[in-house]
Amino acid sequence: AGSTAFLSSMWLLLSSRGAGGLGSELHILQGVAANPAALAALIWAGAGPGALATCCQVMGQRWVPATQAQMLYATTPVWSGLLAVTVLGERIGAMGVVGAVAILTASLVAAYLPH
Numbered sequence: 001a002g003s004t005a006f007l008s009s010m011w012l013l014l015s016s017r018g019a020g021g022l023g024s025e026l027h028i029l030q031g032v033a034a035n036p037a038a039l040a041a042l043i044w045a046g047a048g049p050g051a052l053a054t055c056c057q058v059m060g061q062r063w064v065p066a067t068q069a070q071m072l073y074a075t076t077p078v079w080s081g082l083l084a085v086t087v088l089g090e091r092i093g094a095m096g097v098v099g100a101v102a103i104l105t106a107s108l109v110a111a112y113l114p115h
Contacts, residue, residue, distance in 0.1 A: 004050070071111035078103050 033039060061069055078100045084090040092100075 067111045071107040074107045074110075075103055 031038070057073075064072075081090075081092055081096060081100060085092060
């Protein structure tokens with residue numbers, strides 16, 4: 001989490017040398033700070049999927065074999081898509097379904113096929 005914050009800060013400083021300068025980024029940050037919903041979404045994006053997910057991953061790797069852990073990590077796009085459908089009402093097209101099936105099939109084969 002600390003390295004992400006550092007790299008994001010460096011990106012902000014380097015990109016401020018462009019057209020809008022640092023003032024345009026600061027203006028966006030002030031707008032986010034003034035909007036409680038945007039601020040809550042920003043905090044959730046850092047704490048939920050960022051820090052909490054990493055903490056759960058590290059703790060879970062103590063008990064789960066490497067092949068099963070890899071199977072779970074490889075299916076992250078599938079679970080993200082299902083979450084988007086469930087929570088945000090997104091729609092998944094035929095290619096999305098084909099991709100999800102391919103990811104799940106490959107993960108199951110890799111995890112449970114005898115080597």
